[in-house]
Amino acid sequence: MLSIRNLKAAINGKEILRGINLEVNEGEVHAIMGPNGSGKSTLAAVLAGRDIFTVTGGEVFFDGKPLLGMAPETRARAGIFLGFQYPVEIPGVSMVNFMRTAINEQRKYRELPEMNASDFLKLMRDKKALMEIDSALASRSVNEGFSGGEKKRNEIFQMAMLEPRLAILDETDSGLDIDAMKTVATGVNRLRRPNNAMIVITHYQRLLNYIVPDFVHVLSGGRIVRSGDKTLAYELEEKGYDWIKEENQE
Amino acid sequence: MNSSSSVFNSLRPAAMESFRKLGIPDRSLENYKSTDIPKVFLSPLNRYIEQRKILFAVEDLFHCDIPELDTELILLVNGWFYENRPKLQVLPGGMIIGSMSEAAKQYPDLLEQHYSKYADYEKDGLVALNTAFAQDGTFIFVPRGAGNDRAIQIVNVLLSPEDLFVQHRNLVIVEDNATARVVVCDHSLSARHFLTNSVTEIYVGPNAHLDYFKLQNENNNSNQISTSFVHQERSSEAVFNTITLHGGLIRNNVYTRLNGEGASNQTLGLFLVDKTQHVDTYTFVDHAVPNCASRQNFKGILDDQATGAFNGRILVRPQAQKTQAYQVNNNILLTNDAKMSTKPQLEIYADDVKCSHGATVGQLDQNAIFYLQSRGISIREARLLLMYAFGHEILSKITVDPLRERLADLVDKRLRGELTRCNSCPLHCQETC
Numbered sequence A: 001m002l003s004i005r006n007l008k009a010a011i012n013g014k015e016i017l018r019g020i021n022l023e024v025n026e027g028e029v030h031a032i033m034g035p036n037g038s039g040k041s042t043l044a045a046v047l048a049g050r051d052i053f054t055v056t057g058g059e060v061f062f063d064g065k066p067l068l069g070m071a072p073e074t075r076a077r078a079g080i081f082l083g084f085q086y087p088v089e090i091p092g093v094s095m096v097n098f099m100r101t102a103i104n105e106q107r108k109y110r111e112l113p114e115m116n117a118s119d120f121l122k123l124m125r126d127k128k129a130l131m132e133i134d135s136a137l138a139s140r141s142v143n144e145g146f147s148g149g150e151k152k153r154n155e156i157f158q159m160a161m162l163e164p165r166l167a168i169l170d171e172t173d174s175g176l177d178i179d180a181m182k183t184v185a186t187g188v189n190r191l192r193r194p195n196n197a198m199i200v201i202t203h204y205q206r207l208l209n210y211i212v213p214d215f216v217h218v219l220s221g222g223r224i225v226r227s228g229d230k231t232l233a234y235e236l237e238e239k240g241y242d243w244i245k246e247e248n249q250e
Numbered sequence B: 001m002n003s004s005s006s007v008f009n010s011l012r013p014a015a016m017e018s019f020r021k022l023g024i025p026d027r028s029l030e031n032y033k034s035t036d037i038p039k040v041f042l043s044p045l046n047r048y049i050e051q052r053k054i055l056f057a058v059e060d061l062f063h064c065d066i067p068e069l070d071t072e073l074i075l076l077v078n079g080w081f082y083e084n085r086p087k088l089q090v091l092p093g094g095m096i097i098g099s100m101s102e103a104a105k106q107y108p109d110l111l112e113q114h115y116s117k118y119a120d121y122e123k124d125g126l127v128a129l130n131t132a133f134a135q136d137g138t139f140i141f142v143p144r145g146a147g148n149d150r151a152i153q154i155v156n157v158l159l160s161p162e163d164l165f166v167q168h169r170n171l172v173i174v175e176d177n178a179t180a181r182v183v184v185c186d187h188s189l190s191a192r193h194f195l196t197n198s199v200t201e202i203y204v205g206p207n208a209h210l211d212y213f214k215l216q217n218e219n220n221n222s223n224q225i226s227t228s229f230v231h232q233e234r235s236s237e238a239v240f241n242t243i244t245l246h247g248g249l250i251r252n253n254v255y256t257r258l259n260g261e262g263a264s265n266q267t268l269g270l271f272l273v274d275k276t277q278h279v280d281t282y283t284f285v286d287h288a289v290p291n292c293a294s295r296q297n298f299k300g301i302l303d304d305q306a307t308g309a310f311n312g313r314i315l316v317r318p319q320a321q322k323t324q325a326y327q328v329n330n331n332i333l334l335t336n337d338a339k340m341s342t343k344p345q346l347e348i349y350a351d352d353v354k355c356s357h358g359a360t361v362g363q364l365d366q367n368a369i370f371y372l373q374s375r376g377i378s379i380r381e382a383r384l385l386l387m388y389a390f391g392h393e394i395l396s397k398i399t400v401d402p403l404r405e406r407l408a409d410l411v412d413k414r415l416r417g418e419l420t421r422c423n424s425c426p427l428h429c430q431e432t433c
Helices: A040-048 A072-078 A095-109 A117-130 A148-162 A178-190 A231-239 A241-249 B006-022 B058-065 B100-106 B108-114 B125-133 B366-373 B379-395 B401-416
Strands: A002-011 A014-024 A029-033 A054-062 A080-083 A090-094 A166-170 A197-202 A215-220 A223-228 B071-077 B088-090 B096-099 B138-142 B151-158 B164-166 B169-174 B179-188 B194-204 B209-217 B223-232 B237-246 B249-258 B264-273 B278-287 B293-302 B307-316 B324-333 B339-348 B354-362
Touching: A002 A040, A014 A040, A014 A054, A014 A223, A029 A040, A029 A231, A040 A072, A040 A080, A040 A166, A040 A197, A072 A080, A072 A095, A072 B366, A080 A148, A090 A095, A090 B366, A090 B379, A095 A117, A095 A148, A095 B379, A117 A148, A148 A178, A215 A231, A215 A241, A223 A231, A231 A241, B006 B100, B006 B108, B006 B125, B071 B096, B088 B100, B096 B100, B100 B108, B100 B138, B100 B169, B108 B169, B125 B194, B125 B223, B138 B179, B151 B194, B169 B179, B169 B209, B194 B209, B194 B237, B209 B223, B209 B401, B223 B237, B223 B264, B237 B249, B237 B379, B237 B401, B249 B264, B264 B278, B264 B379, B264 B401, B278 B293, B278 B324, B293 B307, B293 B339, B293 B379, B307 B324, B307 B354, B324 B339, B324 B379, B339 B354, B366 B379, B379 B401
Parallel strands: A029 A197, A029 A215, A080 A166, A166 A197, B071 B151, B138 B169, B151 B179, B164 B194, B169 B194, B179 B209, B194 B223, B209 B237, B223 B249, B237 B264, B249 B278, B264 B293, B278 B307, B293 B324, B307 B339, B324 B354
Antiparallel strands: A002 A014, A002 A054, A215 A223, B088 B096, B096 B138
16 A cells, blocks of 8 residues: 655755655554654655655655655545644634535545535534544634644544545654543544554554554664564563664664 | 704814824824825825715615625715615614714714714824815714614715715714624725725713724725724723725724723724735724723735735823733735734833733744645645634624624635625626726
């Protein structure tokens, strides 16, 4: 589904990603771990099309199509979803209006008719129930005045609404207490399907107790320095990132 | 001007003398340095000294603008009361609405008490000019304790086969414990050059409540100078909200005097401009007594080569302790050519007050645009959503629900560059604006 080949990216002339290779297939959950500044969030942003990063080398294919030339909105409509580490507050734009616009843009891209108002509201209701989002939250402006936990839950709610082929969750656990993290993880697990995939970016192993990955990759210095199954996450938790850094330097 | 009332006439000589002295304000005056007012007086304009017959039912136009609004409607055409209803009408509850010139004849005592008591023709040449030649406009009187659920809507229509200079003179009196909501819509319905120089005096008596909304939506060949004076007595509340969509050069002056303890005021504005439009807002909030609160919030979105200015002055007089005065002016420039200048002026002579001001001129938030794009929303739509959201704060203060919804729709259409009149308009005005 996703094929990343020797991807390099820079910001303000400083190279952050220095040759990433990664294959993600349908039904798989990949965890990407790594110390601060290793390039985890940059990788997520580059895949979603954030233009403050310049791609300096490599290729990415999504469902066989070259991804890097696509506008961010086209990537989203094609089925890529980025769950933000810091969801943006947008006062004055209601969640309903935001989601309806997003859903209909996606449907237009897929040559489907616009969803009518009652179907849309039913979809909102169903997904709210699934994500245990209370109704008041959905009637407010996008993320405005939401707590940290509410913002992250709202990201997963949007993911549930849009049903992406590939979800990239950027430090969805950061700033969450254990209960909030469990709620978010439960929501994510409910969205696992044989025909979609997820890349879960996290600094800590604990999220992976709840969202169990098929593969774990360790990012350091802009490269994937080690890949393995979920036991790699435990090893990292035990030995710390210095272990990887030291090993890498040798 | 033989037909006009003695109240108007008695002030004309002094106002004329003042106008001779002051003249049209130019850029040498600090308060007018952002706008070239004399320029709009240069081209020849006609001025009607009496009412002209209009050949069709102007009230039909009303349906074009705010269709769901159930209001008491007053129409003015070229500054003159349009006689589709009695010149002055007493509504259930005792409100009197209608023509200013008729009010001067029928209620000289009320005019003696309020006319030209808040608008100072000795300080501003444009107020002097208006006072020297005042003939008609809107009159609203809400007697003690009266109120009406229906809003009063004033539609100012400019409609003429030739270029025209128009001066409205309006008076709104809301007496003790009375409540009123007023909606003013300014439109031009022919593609001529219009210049409006209007003066509106508003008295909000003790414990009274007034919501006043103004929509400016004239053609871009029309220039408008609108000066309003809001005078508030003890424990009164007033909201003065101006939404500007179309129009060439627009200068809005809003003078507020908080004259009785416990009065509170909100002066708000939103303008959306493009091409070579120019909108200049001057506000002056005078805290004359203790324990009053004022809140100003002005927002602007400027596209193309549009220009704007905001100059907001707050005066807290020495005796006005426990004043709360806040002022915010936020602007978004969509192009490199658009320009905005903003200047807060706080003069505080009391020591136990809470005052703040803030101004920003910036671009749309790139993080928010990317967030919306990442959900599949096109960059164009994302920008529109954000611009709409930016204006939402001002629109949300509109307490007349259908008006707020209609204005929200007009703002949305304006941002999309679509015409802001409905297609059923019998005048096909969209061809002219």
